[in-house]
Amino acid sequence: MEEGMSVRARGGGGGTKCGRWNPTTEQVKVLTDLFRSGLHTPSTDEIQKISSQLSFYGKIESKNVFYWFQNHKARERQKRRRIFVDEPKAEGFHFSCQDNNITSTKHFSEISNFNQVVEQPEKVKETLQLFPPNSLNESESEKLRFFAEDCKENSAFSYNIGPEKDHPTLDLRLSFL
Amino acid sequence: MEEGMSVRARGGGGGTKCGRWNPTTEQVKVLTDLFRSGLHTPSTDEIQKISSQLSFYGKIESKNVFYWFQNHKARERQKRRRIFVDEPKAEGFHFSCQDNNITSTKHFSEISNFNQVVEQPEKVKETLQLFPPNSLNESESEKLRFFAEDCKENSAFSYNIGPEKDHPTLDLRLSFL
């Protein structure tokens, strides 16, 4: 493992198979260097600058830089997390680090399913107006409130939407909108 | 680290783990079609209706639809933004160097036509015929695996990264950060 420098210098060379970005050693070095020096989350502008600079060493795009930092940081983090768990040197306490389902219900829990649906104007003129004006005033973040999470802890029973995939007529005409 | 699995797009069938929403291919297709047809920011009602319809294909909640549109829109822009800087010469299309074989990857460029996708009338409601019998119906798409970047053979200047490649002129002055 590690970034044990291996020979990957082929970025600028010849037939680089263009499946996915394959950074050159120089590119990796610079990126790693930047990371080590404290740049963990470059801004968009920085990403573009870095990408631009690194393009000297070989084919690269800003999204590659973006992903690189994303991944590097995440893996650093996860590595650290793993060590923390795998190496409980501190005998004092235990840690049940992962519940594997901690993701939910952070602030979703605050909403009641009852809504502040202000009012549903029945402006039915001409052709059915299906677009309540009030929804236009909603900010996106407020919309989220409507969708109160309630991840039914699943499973054992609850879905009945079986593997019924054949579904002949895709009647999702969506004219319902 | 993990095992290299290859299963994707498991429909609403099996033991759907309630970790996070895993859209079926049908769901993704419909959502994508809606988006491409101009619905970029669905209202609360639309979200609920879409969710309701899509629930036929598998477990789904309104918030999933909400997030899907948020993410898709944001990433569409992000990509567009990036293309702008990475490829100043806006060409109408790009080509793929993707060799044959390997998992599908039939990326029909979704973002390539950026000179026409710009802000359509946001309200695509009422009877919108979304599924023309013979539209560009990609019969089956594994997963949207686009992001086709053109593989410039970086022919211009090949940086032969020799053993001691010290960038002459263009030195990485990382002080630009």
Place this chain on the structure above:
DNA sequence: ATCTTATGAATGAACG
């Protein structure tokens, strides 16, 4: 060739 590891890429979820 097959398994394993490292890492590029994608995306659902969520934050500020």
Place this chain on the structure above:
DNA sequence: CGTTCATTCATAAGAT
């Protein structure tokens, strides 16, 4: 909305 995080998928490179 633009960003960031967590997880997962996919794949190139090593190891066996």
